[in-house]
Amino acid sequence: MSTRSGRDRAELIAAIEDAVRDNGGRGQLLHQAIAERFGLNPTDLKCVDLARSEPRLTAGRLAEITGMSTSATTAVLDRMEKAGFIERVRDPADRRRVIVASTGRREQELTTAFAPLRDAMTAVLESYEDDQLELIAGFVQRVNELLRDLTAQPAAGQVTTRPAAR
Numbered sequence: 001m002s003t004r005s006g007r008d009r010a011e012l013i014a015a016i017e018d019a020v021r022d023n024g025g026r027g028q029l030l031h032q033a034i035a036e037r038f039g040l041n042p043t044d045l046k047c048v049d050l051a052r053s054e055p056r057l058t059a060g061r062l063a064e065i066t067g068m069s070t071s072a073t074t075a076v077l078d079r080m081e082k083a084g085f086i087e088r089v090r091d092p093a094d095r096r097r098v099i100v101a102s103t104g105r106r107e108q109e110l111t112t113a114f115a116p117l118r119d120a121m122t123a124v125l126e127s128y129e130d131d132q133l134e135l136i137a138g139f140v141q142r143v144n145e146l147l148r149d150l151t152a153q154p155a156a157g158q159v160t161t162r163p164a165a166r
Contacts, residue, residue, distance in 0.1 A: 020143065034113045038106070039083050043068075047076050048085045048102070048110070056091075057100045067151050 007015070028042060035045040043066070050065060051057055063073040077100060080086045084105050091097035125133065 030117065037113060038085075038109070040079060040085075044076050044079050044083075048080060051080065051086045051100050052102045052107075058097060059100060062100060065151075 031042040031045055035042050038045070040048070047062060047066065050062060054061070054065075059070070059073050059077060062068075062077070063070055066073070068076065077086065077088070081088065084103060086100050087103050088098045089101050091099050125136075128136065
């Protein structure tokens with residue numbers, strides 16, 4: 001059966017899979033270039049995002065989210081702290097626990113670094129109708145959920161989670 005574009009469903013799915021794979025690779029390259037400006041690597045930069053968005057983040061929770069070992073997590077936190085993005089603070093409720101907190105000191109620099117991407121993405125998204133944006137937003141959310149599930153799996157090839165049908 002052909003779609004409106006004249007491609008059959010399998011061709012269209014393959015084209016989307018290829019485009020998503022390409023997008024992921026290009027995104028990694030962009031994040032690499034931006035991370036290098038701050039003396040970080042792409043993993044560090046993603047962990048900066050987590051420190052900014054997850055309240056009461058601990059090293060253990062960061063390791064859990066990312067799938068990194070505790071020693072790798074410590075190295076990431078050391079680099080983030082040295083670069084001025086985070087600080088480690090004692091939890092006032094439990095002095096044995098250390099919270100990873102964003103310093104907020106480099107927020108404007110990050111905003112400036114990502115501004116060209118944000119502006120270009122806004123321009124692309126503005127070209128779509130509202131119902132198309134709803135579809136795109138749903139697709140991206142489902143893919144992100146899938147990626148979270150895959151990251152949480154203990155080893156590649158052991159994925160047991162299936163994306164929910166919508």
